[in-house]
Amino acid sequence: MSKSQTTQTWKRSLPAKAVVMARKSSSKKALPKSELLIQAAAAPAANRKSETLDEICADLGACQRCKLGKSRTNIVFGDGNPKAELVFVGEAPGENEDLEGRPFIGRAGQLLEKMIEAMGLSRSEVYICNVVKCRPPENRNPETDEIESCSPFLFRQLDQIQPKVVVALGKFAAQTLLQTETRISELRGKFYPYRGAKLIPTFHPAYLLRNPPSKREAWEDLQLVAKELGLEIPKKSP
Numbered sequence: 001m002s003k004s005q006t007t008q009t010w011k012r013s014l015p016a017k018a019v020v021m022a023r024k025s026s027s028k029k030a031l032p033k034s035e036l037l038i039q040a041a042a043a044p045a046a047n048r049k050s051e052t053l054d055e056i057c058a059d060l061g062a063c064q065r066c067k068l069g070k071s072r073t074n075i076v077f078g079d080g081n082p083k084a085e086l087v088f089v090g091e092a093p094g095e096n097e098d099l100e101g102r103p104f105i106g107r108a109g110q111l112l113e114k115m116i117e118a119m120g121l122s123r124s125e126v127y128i129c130n131v132v133k134c135r136p137p138e139n140r141n142p143e144t145d146e147i148e149s150c151s152p153f154l155f156r157q158l159d160q161i162q163p164k165v166v167v168a169l170g171k172f173a174a175q176t177l178l179q180t181e182t183r184i185s186e187l188r189g190k191f192y193p194y195r196g197a198k199l200i201p202t203f204h205p206a207y208l209l210r211n212p213p214s215k216r217e218a219w220e221d222l223q224l225v226a227k228e229l230g231l232e233i234p235k236k237s238p
């Protein structure tokens with residue numbers, strides 16, 4: 001299945017409440033469809049349950065809810081500060097992450113750490129996780145059924161952490177979280193309301209490793225984040 005097909009099918013699985021919200025907003029003023037979907041995804045969590053990240057992880061257990069359960073080595077739940085004001089959401093674990101059970105520990109992870117440090121923070125002060133928690137074989141894109149099985153756990157994590165800002169790393173995380181097919185280059189650079197937080201899409205560190213000139217724009221996005229969090233804005237990019 002192509003990435004755009006995946007997103008298309010995923011969009012069809014919008015929760016009924018989100019669709020109603022989109023319709024309600026559409027009755028006020030005519031917004032482009034992409035904006036309606038973004039608004040729907042932003043709906044704050046209803047009936048937020050009080051639970052710890054450990055409880056959510058325990059509920060995930062030795063998950064076999066989707067086919068990735070069969071091929072993974074370790075579940076990559078997420079790590080960092082459970083009370084973080086800033087959460088980074090990537091796509092899915094890669095090989096290193098699968099082997100160690102921690103997100104973003106390969107080359108892309110090293111760049112992400114530099115980006116975090118350039119904002120004046122340390123990795124342990126933020127929280128890092130992915131849209132899906134098991135490595136897709138050969139690092140293929142996560143498929144609709146996998147996202148549908150896994151994303152409720154991500155939403156529960158975000159609802160408990162209650163960050164001020166969520167950074168969606170890359171096209172896949174941004175399009176999945178905002179339920180839109182808008183290109184990452186159009187989405188990035190601004191905040192969207194998201195489950196009680198502000199979400200900003202930016203380029204994935206793996207993309208930045210392949211396209212170093214885009215680091216400038218990613219750094220601009222992170223400077224917006226730093227400003228939003230009241231951090232002293234460092235002058236130098238990572």
Ligand code: URA
Nearest residue numbers: 090091092093103104
């Ligand atoms: N890429 C991701 O999106 N997530 C990881 O954890 C590692 C690489």
